[in-house]
Amino acid sequence: MTINCKEQLIDLSTPKVMGILNVTPNSFFDGGKYKNESEILSRVEKMLLDGATFIDLGAYSSKPSAEFVSEEEEISRIVPAIDLILKNFSETIISIDTFRAEVAKASIESGAAIINDIAAGNLDEKMFDIIAKYNVPYIMMHMRGNPQTMQTLTNYDDIVKEMVFYFSERIAKARSFGINDLIIDPGFGFAKTLEQNYEVFQKMELFSMLELPFLVGISRKSMISKDLNINTENALNGTTVLNTLALTKGAKILRVHDVKEAMECVTLFNKINP
Structure with missing residues (x-):
């Protein structure tokens, strides 16, 4: 189980950690913390030293109350950050958290290796074209609507069954474009109530199908x-508790703010699952 990141094969048979870096003023936890070059570089260095395989860079908050950001603004935030990181840590595997094809294109051309799309291509019909053209790994998350409307779209008959159908359709479409390296994300907190989040978590191993x-x-x-x-x-x-349980249910990547603690989960999990 490998993905190809800029000619580097990453083996996901052993779980990996993805560290979060938001260059936004309003993300729900770390918004506004990383505003200048020294803060960004310090954050990236710490995550890499703590064991992150990937750095997930976002420039547009997906929380429901976040204000609109234009494509131009998103690109103007994210491309300089990519350039800065790769200039100082050239081997960094950068994932870009965006649902916009033009942002994905600009990011890949600047050196990003993965696109992490909360909408799985549903909010920009050109996204699959870009992923196929540049042949990068693509993370597809489950969500209904958009970040502004998603919390009103939580009516499911059988949430896990409907999510499997959703992913099956998105996977088939991605394959029709010739996209090879795909990763799915259940999208905890996106178009799901608190109870639904825990139901999905409880049954998460079903996504292995x-x-x-x-x-x-x-x-x-x-x-x-x-x-x-x-x-x-x-x-x-x-x-940390839920990250550990996620590993037991088959998660291959933990996307986290706290890399050191997540790596401790992975290390101990690997000890009992060699």
Whole structure:
């Protein structure tokens, strides 16, 4: 189970950690923390030293209340960050968190290796063309609607069954474009109630029937803080618990704010699952 990142084969048979870097003023946890070059480089260096295989770079917050950002603004935020990171840490495998084809194109041409799309191509019909043209790994997340409408679209008869159908359709379309390296993301917190998030988590191993690696991104999300009646800043322990359980259910990539703690989960998981 490998993906090809700029001619480097990454073996996902052993779980990997993806560190989050948001160059936005308003992301739900770390928005506004990384505003200048030294802060960005310090963050990237720490995540790489802590063991991150991938750095996931985002320039447009997907939280429901986030304001609109134009494609031009998103590109103007993300491309300089890519250039800065690769100038100082040339071997970094950068993933770009975007649902826009033009942002994906500009990012790949600047050296990004993976596209992480919360909409699985549903919000930009040109996305699959770009992924196929540049032949990069593509992460497809489950979501209904868009970040502004998703929390009103939580009516399911059987959420996991409908998600499997959703992914099956998106995978078939991606394959029709000749896209090879695909990863799926259940999309915790996107078009799902608190109870639905936990139902999906409980049944997550069922996604293995799709025969693709899957990514889990539950880091410090409200499904943790609301259930434990704590704030986001205190949600690291809950995140670690769910990351560990996600590994037991087959997750191959943990997308996290706290790389060191996630790597500890992976290390101990590998000890009992050699």
